[in-house]
Amino acid sequence: MSTTTETPVDQSAHKHTISVLLENKFGALNRVAGMFSAKGYNLESITVGPTEDSSVSRMTIVTRGDDAIIEQIIKQLNKLIDTLKVVDLTYDSFMERELALIKIGTTPDNRSEIMQIVEIFQGKIIDISHKTVTVEATGSGQKVDAIIKMLKPFHIKEIARTGRVALKREFVGEA
Amino acid sequence: MTQHTPTSPQRQMTGAEIFVRSLIEEKVDIVFGYPGGAVIGIYDALHDISDITHILTRHEQGAVHAAEGYAKASGKPGVALVTSGPGATNTVTGIADAYMDSIPIVVFTGQVALKLIGNDAFQEADIVGITRPITKHNYLVRDVNELAATIREAFYVATTGRPGPVLVDLPKDVMATKTVFSYPKTVKMRSYVPHTEGHQKQLDKAIALIEKSKRPVLYVGGGTILSNAAEELTKFARKTNIPVTTTLHGLGAFPESDELSMGMLGMHGTWYSNTAVNYCDLLIAVGARFDDRVTGKTDAFAPEAKKIHIDIDPSNISKNVKVDVPIVGDVKKVLQQLLPQVTALDTKDWIQTIKNWKEEHPLRYKNGKYIRMQHVIQTISEVTKGNAVMVSDVGQHQMWMAQFYRYIHPRTHLTSGGLGTMGFSLPAAMGAAFARKDLPIISMSGDGGIQMNLQELATIREHNVPVKILIMNNGYLGMVRQWQELFWRKRYSHVEMFGPDYVKLAAAYGIPGFRATLTEEVDDIVKKMFEIEGPVIVEFKVVKEENVYPMIPAGQTYHEIIDVPNEQTVPVNDEQETDLSLVTITKG
Numbered sequence: 001m002s003t004t005t006e007t008p009v010d011q012s013a014h015k016h017t018i019s020v021l022l023e024n025k026f027g028a029l030n031r032v033a034g035m036f037s038a039k040g041y042n043l044e045s046i047t048v049g050p051t052e053d054s055s056v057s058r059m060t061i062v063t064r065g066d067d068a069i070i071e072q073i074i075k076q077l078n079k080l081i082d083t084l085k086v087v088d089l090t091y092d093s094f095m096e097r098e099l100a101l102i103k104i105g106t107t108p109d110n111r112s113e114i115m116q117i118v119e120i121f122q123g124k125i126i127d128i129s130h131k132t133v134t135v136e137a138t139g140s141g142q143k144v145d146a147i148i149k150m151l152k153p154f155h156i157k158e159i160a161r162t163g164r165v166a167l168k169r170e171f172v173g174e175a
Numbered sequence: 176m177t178q179h180t181p182t183s184p185q186r187q188m189t190g191a192e193i194f195v196r197s198l199i200e201e202k203v204d205i206v207f208g209y210p211g212g213a214v215i216g217i218y219d220a221l222h223d224i225s226d227i228t229h230i231l232t233r234h235e236q237g238a239v240h241a242a243e244g245y246a247k248a249s250g251k252p253g254v255a256l257v258t259s260g261p262g263a264t265n266t267v268t269g270i271a272d273a274y275m276d277s278i279p280i281v282v283f284t285g286q287v288a289l290k291l292i293g294n295d296a297f298q299e300a301d302i303v304g305i306t307r308p309i310t311k312h313n314y315l316v317r318d319v320n321e322l323a324a325t326i327r328e329a330f331y332v333a334t335t336g337r338p339g340p341v342l343v344d345l346p347k348d349v350m351a352t353k354t355v356f357s358y359p360k361t362v363k364m365r366s367y368v369p370h371t372e373g374h375q376k377q378l379d380k381a382i383a384l385i386e387k388s389k390r391p392v393l394y395v396g397g398g399t400i401l402s403n404a405a406e407e408l409t410k411f412a413r414k415t416n417i418p419v420t421t422t423l424h425g426l427g428a429f430p431e432s433d434e435l436s437m438g439m440l441g442m443h444g445t446w447y448s449n450t451a452v453n454y455c456d457l458l459i460a461v462g463a464r465f466d467d468r469v470t471g472k473t474d475a476f477a478p479e480a481k482k483i484h485i486d487i488d489p490s491n492i493s494k495n496v497k498v499d500v501p502i503v504g505d506v507k508k509v510l511q512q513l514l515p516q517v518t519a520l521d522t523k524d525w526i527q528t529i530k531n532w533k534e535e536h537p538l539r540y541k542n543g544k545y546i547r548m549q550h551v552i553q554t555i556s557e558v559t560k561g562n563a564v565m566v567s568d569v570g571q572h573q574m575w576m577a578q579f580y581r582y583i584h585p586r587t588h589l590t591s592g593g594l595g596t597m598g599f600s601l602p603a604a605m606g607a608a609f610a611r612k613d614l615p616i617i618s619m620s621g622d623g624g625i626q627m628n629l630q631e632l633a634t635i636r637e638h639n640v641p642v643k644i645l646i647m648n649n650g651y652l653g654m655v656r657q658w659q660e661l662f663w664r665k666r667y668s669h670v671e672m673f674g675p676d677y678v679k680l681a682a683a684y685g686i687p688g689f690r691a692t693l694t695e696e697v698d699d700i701v702k703k704m705f706e707i708e709g710p711v712i713v714e715f716k717v718v719k720e721e722n723v724y725p726m727i728p729a730g731q732t733y734h735e736i737i738d739v740p741n742e743q744t745v746p747v748n749d750e751q752e753t754d755l756s757l758v759t760i761t762k763g
Contacts, residue, residue, distance in 0.1 A: 023366050026315065031307060038308045068493070075490035081312040081332060084366045 013064040015044070016090045017166050018074065020059040023082040024050065031080050032059060041065065041073055045163025056084065060165045062141075089166050096166040098144045101126070102135045105155035114154055121147040132157065185357075190319045190350035191220035194283070197326040199226050200358045203254050205245065205609050206230070207238035211258025212298060213285025213347045230609070230638065233630035235262050237602040239269025240628065242280045244606030247589045248564055250403060252279040252334050253606065259285040260298030263344075264305065268596055270340045271309040275593025276424065277401055279338035281329050288348035289317060303344050311339030319352040324359050331362040336369030337488040338401055369487065371505035373512050380500045381459075381483045382516055388457035388481070390525045391417045394440065394469075397424025397592070398462020398486060404507035405429065405585035408461060411510050416522040418529055418763075420448035422463050423577055426588040431581045431762045432561075437529065438538070438762030441469040443574040445762060446536035446725045446738050451529050452477050453733040460484045462506040465495040466593070467730070475732035485509050536725075537759040538578050539739050543752040546694050546717045548572050548647050552579040553760065554701050555617060563615045564589060564607050568600035568624035571653035574723045576619060579760060587614070598627025604642045605635055615643060615705060622648040622674045632684045635710050643704050644686075644712045646677050649719045657722045681712035688712040 022028050029048050036043045044062040051058045063073060070088065077086045104114060111133065118125060118135050121143065127134035137147045141164060148159065188196070194217055198206070205228045210218040221229055232238040235257045242253030257266055263284040273280050287296040303315045312332050314325050325343060333341040385391065399408050405428045412419050412435050419429045420440040429436055437448035452458065458480040463469070465484075470476040473496050482498040484491075485506055492501040502509055540549045552575050555563070561583030567573040567590045582588050589607055591599035604618030625646050635642055656670040681688025687707055691700045691714070704711040724739040 026317075027303065027307070030304070034307055068497075072490065072494060075492075079488070079490050081364075081367045 013042075013066050013069070014090070015062065015064050016070050016073075016088055017094065017096060017164060018061045018063065018077070019087045019089055019166060019168070020061065020077055020083060021051070021056055021085040022059060022080070023084065024055050024057040025082055028057060028082050029059070031082060032061070032077065035076055035080065036063075036073075039072070039076060041069065047163040047165050049165075060163065062164050087168065089168055093169040094166050095169055096140055096164050097138055098141050098162055098164050099136070099138045100144045100148065100159060100161040102137065102148065102151060102156060103127075103158040104133055104135065104151060105131060105157050106133055110154060114151065117147070117150050121150075123147060185355045187353040188356045189216065189220070189353050190316075190322050190345070191216040193319070193322050193354070193356045194326065194345065194350065195220045195224055195227070196356055197323050197358060198254065199224070201252075201326070201330050203227060203252075206254045206256050207232050207241040207245070207606065208256035209235050209238055209258065209262055211262050211285060213259035213262075213287060214256065214345070214350075216347065216350050217256065217283075217285070217345070228609075229256075230634065232602065233633050234628065235265035236269050236598070237605075237628050237631045237634065239266045239280065239282060240272070240596075240599055240602035241606030241609075241631075242282070243269060243273050243276075243278045243599075244566065244589055244603030245610045246273075246278050246280055246606075247603070248586050248607035249610035250586065251610070252281055252330055254281050254283070256283045257285065258298065259287055259302075259347075260300045262298075263302035264300050266342075267305060267309070268594075270306055270342065272591050272594040272596045272599065273340040274309045274311065276397065276591065277338050278340065279333040280340045281333050282340060282342045284342060284344050286315070286344045286346040289346045290348070292346065302342065306342050309340070310342050311337075313342040313344070315344045316346065316349055319349050319354045322349065323356060327359045328362055328364065331364075332367065336367075337398075370503070371487070371508045373485070373502040373504035373509035375512075377500060377502045378509070378512055378516065381502060381513070384457055384481050384483060384500060385415065385459070385517060385520070388520070389522070390451075390455045391415070391457040391459065391520065391522065392451050392455040392477075392480075393417050393419045393429075394422070394452065394458055394460045394463055395419055395425040395428050396422045396461065396463025398464075399425060399428040399506050400462075400585045402462060402487070402506040403585070404462070404510055407507055407510035407514065409433075411514055411517070414514065414519060415517050416520050416526065417459070418451060418522070418526060420444065420452065422466070422469055423590060423592045425463065426577060427582040427585045430561075430583045432583060434526070434763050436763035437533075439577050441466075442471070442727050442729070443578065443723050443725065445538060445578070446736065447529055447532035447761075449725070449727065449733055449736060450532050450536075452480075455480045458482045460486070460498070461510070462486060464488075464491045467495070470496060471727050472730055472732045475734075533761040533763065536738055537761045539757060539759040540721075541755040542694060542758045543755045544694060545752065546691060546697060546715050547721060548575050548715070548717050549579045550694060550758070551645070551647070551697055551701075551715055551717075552576050552619075553758070554697050556580040558701055558705065559615060559617075561587065563587065563617055564604070564611050566590070566600045566604035566607060566616065566618045568620035569595045569597045569654075570621045570624065571657065571721070571723050572619055572621055572647045574654075581762065586611075597624040600624060601628050601635075601642075601644065602631045604644075605631055605640050608640045608642050616641060617643045617645060619645040619647060621653060622646060622650065623652045623672060626674065632680075632686065632712075636684045636686055639709045641708060642710050644710060646712065646714045647717050648674060648677070648714055649717045649721075650674070651719060653721075654723070656720070660720070660722070661726075662728070677712060677714035686710045686712050688714070690714045690716065692716040
């Protein structure tokens with residue numbers, strides 16, 4: 001389950017990706033989402049799903065705030081009784097992925113051009129009809145933004161987009 | 176062939192019986208509650224139990240405030256039990272109040288049967304959803320086999336770490352289902368492990384700051400009382416010679432008879448405590464949360480001071496005011512750790528300076544023919560000498576009760592500080608009276624607040640609860656009127672109010688009732704109310720337009736402090752008083 005909301009924010013505030021492990025209990029997502037709205041914190045996206053341990057859920061939160069606000073967000077997340085662990089991945093090397101399904105209206109003329117763009121972005125065509133193709137794109141938020149931007153000139157009929165999921169990178173080689 | 180019949184070594188019990196047995200395991204001796212359809216089974220199970228006293232309040236809000244009062248006065252968790260739907264929603268204000276003031280209470284709400292949840296069933300409300308942001312934690316019990324463990328956990332969460340309200344929602348069918356009762360001996364929650372000891376590295380940094388300071392101040396909050404650390408705090412202040420100011424909830428954590436006491440700080444704090452905080456070079460916050468009523472404008476609060484902050488809740492650290500040395504831990508434990516490591520400071524000059532401020536700017540008011548609330552409170556203070564539980568409501572009298580009563584012991588000052596809930600005093604005092612049978616219990620309200628939970632007079636009368644109920648009647652919502660006078664060009668919008676004849680009202684409830692209208696009657700009436708065993712109602716007709724000073728207007732700095740005006744003319748009952756005498760008191 002995920003939601004993405006656009007809230008006007010102070011652009012000087014940095015974007016943070018926070019990973020939360022919490023007891024997989026009834027209402028856990030509500031406790032976290034409710035805390036964000038009660039405290040007036042920005043919530044760009046929140047995703048939640050099971051982990052390797054079925055009693056634990058992982059939530060990935062993308063938010064913005066200055067250092068003091070991020071410090072409070074982490075403390076408030078820790079304060080929730082069901083929270084097991086909170087990690088701000090922002091300062092670590094981490095892997096992140098978002099997924100988007102993009103349904104595009106096509107004509108016989110532009111179908112191949114669309115397919116080329118999809119190929120460049122290593123996306124997949126997962127559905128095709130006489131008048132549409134549906135593209136699956138995964139990658140960083142920026143990459144998903146980019147493919148959507150490239151497909152914009154065509155007739156995008158619908159987009160379904162997840163929030164971000166992220167994990168800390170274990171091997172940090174040279175860039 | 177032999178027939179195998181399942182035999183259980185223990186008797187099967189219904190959820191309702193397990194609930195009652197669990198409360199007994201938690202050593203709950205009193206429950207404030209109100210029955211209804213969804214909890215009728217629980218009430219049936221309670222019927223035969225002599226270990227638990229059930230007090231039938233006259234409104235569920237009263238039950239929760241009573242549980243709060245009981246918890247605040249005793250240090251033990253308070254318990255409320257109500258039915259589903261409106262019974263549950265009526266607890267919301269009390270729960271929010273307990274959340275803001277970190278009071279350990281456990282509220283049990285009935286719920287419709289599991290299969291009806293979500294169906295808009297009769298008396299259904301999503302109370303777990305409603306109370307999520309105002310509880311420390313809450314539970315919906317979906318399986319009778321989890322009931323005992325959930326109750327165990329609820330009490331554990333409510334009373335440990337930073338205390339707070341916990342709600343447990345009990346569906347009717349779950350409470351009728353049978354299982355074997357076994358109460359867990361211990362609680363282990365991998366996601367909730369409050370740590371209580373201060374980190375030595377942080378203690379070292381704090382000690383270094385303390386040793387260097389010339390003008391230190393201890394800023395003591397309600398956390399000190401919640402952690403039962405008044406004794407340690409007093410030892411710490413006396414050993415280090417550091418003057419003490421307390422928040423509204425900190426009153427009683429340090430004896431106000433001690434030379435080091437400066438009384439309360441903040442919006443209506445003493446002139447000298449606010450002055451000392453403004454000029455101090457070290458501020459040690461102990462179980463306090465830098466609330467806006469204390470700090471005013473945060474970046475101008477204690478501007479010259481390094482700040483140490485002892486608090487069990489990490490989210491309180493640097494939330495409002497950035498501190499130099501945070502110490503996360505239980506106040507009692509941290510003070511016990513610090514005590515052997517600190518030495519006496521030479522603060523003679525600083526204490527002398529504060530003493531001079533006290534003489535120049537004492538708390539004061541003009542007394543006259545007609546009754547001032549300050550005078551009533553001062554009189555009770557002199558009669559009880561700190562040996563009473565003072566329970567205030569919200570408004571002007573609340574601030575005067577903080578200023579003009581001299582607090583000596585912890586858990587003797589109960590008020591709704593964070594949420595500011597009018598109607599708190601009467602039911603909370605009732606709850607406190609069940610906890611402290613050794614002390615007189617004073618409930619003070621304005622004529623506004625008393626009418627918000629008036630129904631509890633019936634409960635008080637029924638159980639002959641010895642609460643002295645003082646109604647300070649100025650015919651106004653006095654604090655709002657004061658703000659309208661000072662900041663809204665004296666446009667008194669909807670603050671004047673009619674009230675009943677409180678003496679007749681007392682008679683209607685079968686409670687002795689008196690009225691005082693002149694200052695000269697105050698001594699006798701106070702004496703009389705203490706002589707009467709059981710509840711008493713006293714209405715004090717007080718001057719109509721007296722203001723609470725000193726005052727730092729909301730969001731402003733120490734430099735905008737309004738001290739008590741020397742020429743305060745108070746229109747009294749359409750008559751101008753001329754023969755006024757100045758009364759001054761200082762804390763410490």
